[in-house]
Every structure is written in structure tokens, then in C-alpha cells.
Amino acid sequence: MNKKVITGVVIVALIAVAIAVWWYGRGDEDKNQLILHGNVDIRQVSLAFEESGRIQSLMVEEGDQVHAGQVLARLDTQALEIQKSQAQARLDAQKQTVLEQQAGARPEEIAQAKAQLASAQAQWVRAQEDISRVQRIATSTGGKGISRQELDVAQSNLRIAQASVRERQANLALMEKGVRSEQRAATTAQVRALQADLELLQYRISQAELRAPVDAVVRSRLQEPGDMTSAQKAVYTLALSEPKWVRVWVAESDLGRVKSGMPASILTDAFPDKAVTGQVGYISSVAEFTPKSVQTEELRTHLVYEVRIVVSDAENVLRMGQPATVRIHTASENGGNDNAR
Template sequence: MKSVLLFKLSQRTTSVLVSLALAASGLTLYSFGRFRQKTTASIPSAVAAKPQMLGVAAIGYLEPQGGVIQVSTSSFREGVRIDQLLVTEGEQVQKGQVIAVLDNQARLQAVLREAQQQEQVAQARLAQVKAGAKQGEITAQNARFQGSKAELEGQISVQRASIANVDAQLKGERNAQQAAIAKLEAEWQNAKVDCQRYQSLYQNGGMSAREKDTICLKEATVRKELQQAQAVLMQIMESRTQQVLQAQANLQRTIATSQRQITEAQATLEAIAQVRPVDIQVAESQVAATQAAVQRAQADLALSYVRAPRTGQIIKINTWPGEVISDKGIVDLGQTDQMYVTAEVYETDISRVKLGQSVKIRANGVIENLTGIVAQIGLQIGKKQVVGNDPTAEADARVVEVKIRLTPEASRKVANLTNLQVNAIIDTSESNSNPL
């Protein structure tokens, strides 16, 4: 991702980068030339000493401390969408702060409530079993029986209200469409009469063909509008009727399911017996199972709230409300209050790089004169990832990643420039190493 995002350089920038990449060697040649001139002028026969290079040039890119985190969710492969996005680009967030709410939150909340209700029922059942008094058990079972009946009545009332609502919508839309059809029929009848009258006048030479065609065109237009309105009415009737039938089927299923539950509760009430140890064990197992279901539902619900894994700044929003979460995650997050440069140093130069050495960083036309120190030297040699001026020539280059920590002032300047390609000159003089 880093190499893809980084660099499309203009010819002017390319030329400057070439100059910077050769800065260390150029500076050395310049010093060598001046040294040679002075030596030639004062002691013509003296042999000039070979100059020592004091810097290592490298190309790199800016990134926040710890890199850029693509904040996502473990359920993104399930095709979930963002329901609410609670942050904006550039906003500072705290660790644990909710960044987004997924569209499965309402469903998971309902699952949790159902699991909690089942746990309450299981707890009540356990208490009833432990009580041991037959009359108490009968009373408790009777309460559950009555509760099932009440739940059935409540569900039936809700679904009947839904059916009534859909039926009312059907009637309202049907009446409105029928009124529109009646209006169009009246207009069509008038237009048809006018067309027939003008047709007769035209045949008798009382008007031109153009005038007759204009009037008859109106009749055809109104007739087409009437046909369309009648088709819309048919669609409304079919759609709403289907909704009513579906709601009625749901009602029948609810009644059948609840009736079965009521029958089971009533059978338990009638068959209740003396408490046995095995009854307590069964009730306790049911409580444990419902508690596990509650914990599982709580864990699933927590996943519908996407939280910041650490304190930082929202660098980029990858998924907006209504969109399915992709493999790019929801947002890019980084600790931009402390910026770093990841520089790629050639393997031939890495032995000269030490922790604590000062570094000068620049990017032509964007930033100048940033400073930092070498904070970390990689332990592995790999292929070059940051593409420079000549990708073909650098394809097989072997480099080591060096992390350069910018000063606080420099970090503030480039906090909004993550992934910017930069040029770094590492001062490798022995006297320049600073403690980290």
C-alpha cells in the first residue's frame, strides 16, 4: 500500500531528487576539489588526502508512530454495513472511543434482550425447583402459563395492528388511484368526444387536418395516461394484497407457535411433582446455558460497535454509512502527534548508520529542513519498496529499513502528510550520535 500511495513525480521533482540522492557524494567531491585547490596552491607537490563521506542519503516516506492502522471489524466478511459513522477525517480519538456502529446492532441488541429474558425464565425455574413446595411450584408454573398467554395475546394484537395498517394503506392508495383514474376517464371521454367532433368537421371541410390531429392527439395521450394509471392500480392491489397475506400468515404462525408453548406450559403445570435432585441439576444446567447465551450475545453486540484500538488521529475514512465494509477497513488511524520517516538505506551503507544519529529530511516543493534522529535500524535486508526515479534500475536493490523519529516541531508540520515521499540525509559523523 505504501509504495502504491507514494509517488508520481514530475520531471522537475525527479531532477531534484537525483541531486539530493547524490548530495553526500557531491558534497564530498566539492570538498575534495577545494582541498585539492588549496593543496596545489600552497604545496604543488603534495598528494591530496582521500576525503571521508559523512552522510548517507536515502529515500523514504512519512508515517505516524506505530504506522497506519486500518481499523476494521471481525465481521466484515459477513457483508455488514456501516449504520453510523461517528468520526470525521482529522479528528483526534481516544483508545476505546466508538468510531462506527454497524447495521447489525439493532438485531444483536434484540438477540441480547431475548437471551436475557430466557435467563430470567431459567432463574425463576431454578428458584421454583429449589423451593420444593408443590403449591409454590404450581403457582410459579401457573404464572408462566399466564405469561405465555399474555405474550400470545400481545403478539397477536401487534400483528393484527400490522395487518390493519397494511390494509388501511391498501385502501388509501387504492382510493387515491381510483380517483385519479376517474379523473383521467372523464378527461379521456371529453377528449374522445372532441376528437370525434373535430373529425366530423374535418371530413366536412370545416377545419384543417393539423387542427384535427392536434385534438385527436390529446385523446390518445389521455388514453395512454389512463391505461398507465390503471396498471399502477393493479400493481398497488397486488403488492398490498401480498403484504396483507404475508402478515396474516405470520399471525397464524405466531398463534400456532404460542399455542404450542402454552400447551407445553399447561402440561408442565398439570404434571408437576415433588422436587428431585435431578430436577435441580436440570434447572441449573438451563440457567448456565442461558447465561452462556447472554454472554455470547453481549460479545456479539460489542462487535457491532467499532472502537479505536488506540489514541490517534483519523487519517482517512474508507467506508461511509450504508457501504459494505471492505478489506480496506473502516478508517485509517495513526498517532500523528509523533511522526516518523521510514527510510530505505542501501545494504552497502547500513554499517555507517547508528542509533541517535541526526537526520535532515526534505521533500521538494512540500517541506524543507525537517530534522530527526535515527530511532530504529531494521534487522532484515529486503527488496526496495519505495520507488525512486528509475524503477527498473532499483528493482533488485537491497535495503534495510531505518526508522527516523522527527522532532516535535517537525512532527507538527507534517502531521497531515502521511505517506509523503521524502529524502533523508543521515549524518554519520562519529560526533553526531545522540542518545535516544
């Protein structure tokens, strides 16, 4: 009977020692780490076309991994292609006008102008001869051989011939000099304007392709081929693979133990034995009441500070909104000063 009592006492003593060791060990562990609970957060991108139009095709589905620059969707660009052809034709025509002004008049045109001037000069000479003949007759006959009307007609023909010669001379000089510099500048400016119109249409056609800005995962496909879309209507929502963090809330009493750069490990219910490494990043400088995600009644009115644990998740274990347990290793000397970025 005594042996049973002694055995029982020994067992109780061993249990007490084990509990004591566990208790003091747990105390040291609590001093060296801070256990918090939060949710995984990932940045998202909502992609929409810059142009309005009808969606021609969508290339990816929800859950697909996409890479930066990959084409995800296209708009119908038939109307823009027609406008581009029209703009190109107007630009080509205006460029020909510039070339024509730079080249000046053709030799054949100048020769034609000289011939017209020579013809006008010949008519002027003839008119002079006619007026001389009429005046001689009038003088020799005492004004009786020529009527006043014939004299007026001869004088009028002479003035017309003189005016025709001056006109042909001016036309030839203008043709030899070419177009004025101001007119050439205006024509060149018109070419630049038409070139800008063409480039704008080319840009609008290029924007009819929706491309992924970064490596990401398709989270939502919000429209379908045939839908009319605009810049205000998102087509896809992408979840970025980087950066990724866990948002936790630290009580004011524990805030002094947390410093930017402290290492941390993150565990999830899906992978309880596979910790993801991270470190303390953002530490809020503004206190707020306990958020709704913290369900402990006694903490409902306590002030807490938001902390983000930036993680390195190369295997893409963590998912957006996933609950996670964070262990911040407060005993590490790697932590810097409090960061209130």
C-alpha cells in the same frame, strides 16, 4: 596595467583558496555524515465491524484526528435488542425453576398429599370391611348367600384400595424429599447456558460500535450510513501518529558507516529549514536490488540494504509517502552495533 594584472592574480588566488577550503571541508563533511533520500512511512489500521449489518451512523470524516476508544461508527442493533429481550425472559423463567426446586413443595401441597393419603387409607379400610362382610355371609350360608361375582368384586376393590394407598404414600414421600440432585444440577446448568447466550448477545451489541484502537488520523472513509457491511469490509483506514519512520536504501559500500542508534536529521521540501530529528532503527540483513523509487540508472542493478530512520515528529510535520532527505551523522559515538532486526 601591472596593477590590473596583480589584482586579477590576487582575485584568482583567493578564489582558488576558497575552492580548496570548500573542497577539503566538504570532504570532512562527507566523512561525518551520509546523505540519503527516501520516503516517509506510517503504519495504517483498517477498521471493520465484527458483526454484519446495516451502518446506522458514521461520526468522523477524512482528516479528522481521533483518540483511542472514540466511537467512530455504529450499526443498527434493533434485531439484536429484540433477541436480547427474548434471552433475558428465558433466563428469568429458568431461574424461577431453580428457585422452585430449591424451595421444595409448599406446605399446602404437602397437606393436600397427606389428605389424599388419608382418603386412600379410609377406602382401604372400607374395602377390608366389605371383604370381611362378604366372607362371613358366604360362610354362614354355605356359599349360597353371596355369589362368586360379588366376592370377586370385593376382592378387586381391596386390591385397588391397597394400590391407591401405596401410590399416595410414595407421592407424599417424593414431595417431602424434593427434586433429585441430578435434576437440580441439570436445571442449574441450563441457567448457565442461558446466561451465556445473553452475554453473547450483549457482546454482539457492544461490537456494533466501531471504536478507534489508538490515537490516529482518519485517512479514508470507505462506506456510508445505510450500507450493508461485514467483517471483511473496512469502514475506515486510520494512519497512526506513532511510530513514524523514513525508509531509505544504503549502498553496500556505505553499510559499514551506518549503525543502529546513530542520530539523523530529516528535511522535506515542504519545510526545508525545519529539520526533524530521528535515529537509525531497523537495518536489513538481506541485500536486494535497487528499488524502483531510486531512479538513478547506474544504480539500477546495485545491491542495497533497507534502513529505517525512526523519527520523533511531535508537531506532525511528516506525511505518509512524503519524499525526505536524511542526513545520518556517522561521526556520532552513540551508534551501537549493526542491527539486523
